[in-house]
Amino acid sequence: MSEEAVIGPDEFKRVLGHFASGVTVVTSVIDGVPAGMTIQSFTSVSLDPPLVGFLPSRDSSSWLAMKESGSFCVNILGFAQEDLCMTMASRAEDKFDGVDWVAGPTGSPVFPGSIGWIDCTIEAVHEAGDHDIVVGRVVHLEAVEDGADPLLFFKGGFGAFS
Ligand SMILES: Cc1cc2nc3c(=O)[nH]c(=O)nc-3n(C[C@H](O)[C@H](O)[C@H](O)COP(=O)(O)O)c2cc1C
Known part of the structure; x- marks a missing residue:
């Protein structure tokens, strides 16, 4: 049997930080x-049926x-939404104070300025270590086609696509 390697959290974060991605804010509404929360670990899962995770x-x-709400909306952030990204990454209870949003079809918040949004119901939740793997069934989605510059995340910093 091979010995399990000991991987420290700092090393883990440093190496995984080399994976560049877009950034999303996943939202929901419960009792109004x-x-x-800001989420980098967003992915498409299935085309038919349409699933994301x-x-x-x-x-x-x-x-x-x-x-608890049973649904969520993935807001794909635009380059101008770095402040929103940091606000939604905080643990503050008043994250939405002064933040503009409108309700999508499931009621979950859609932010003006997002370059795309994907409204879902929760299809499945799988435990994985200290995280959950959430699979959502897409009920509605839209994208901004013109001037849609994404916010990108790489090695702990933000950048633009050029
Ligand atoms: C760029 C970025 C990406 C993030 N991606 C994730 C993620 O994929 N999963 C996660 O659990 N937290 C992620 N976070 C951290 C959460 O946004 C943060 O822990 C959460 O909003 C805490 O607030 P809450 O307690 O209200 O959920 C990310 C933070 C940043 C800045």
Whole structure:
């Protein structure tokens, strides 16, 4: 039997930071109260049926609210939304104070300025270490075609596509 390698959290984060990606804010609403968290671990899962996924930490209060609501909306962030990205990455209870949003078909918040959004119902939740793997069934989606510059994340910093 091979010995399991000991991988420290700092080394883990440093190497995984080399994976460049877009950034999303996943939102939900429960009893009229909005919830949202910044998510890099967004992915498409299946074309037919249309499924997407993301991986929230199980200690996230926003994810707990989303799970209870049964639906979520993935906002794909534009380059001008870095402030929103950082606001939604905080653990503050008043994250939505002063933030503009409109309700999508499931009621989950859609932010003006997002370059695309994907509204879903929760199809499945799988445990994976200290995170969950959430699979959503897409009920509605839209994209901005013109001037849609994405916000990109790489090695802990933000950048643009050029
Ligand atoms: C660029 C970026 C990407 C992130 N991606 C994830 C992610 O994929 N999964 C996750 O659990 N947290 C991720 N986070 C951290 C969460 O946004 C943060 O822990 C969460 O919003 C905490 O608030 P809450 O307790 O209200 O959920 C990310 C943060 C940043 C800045």
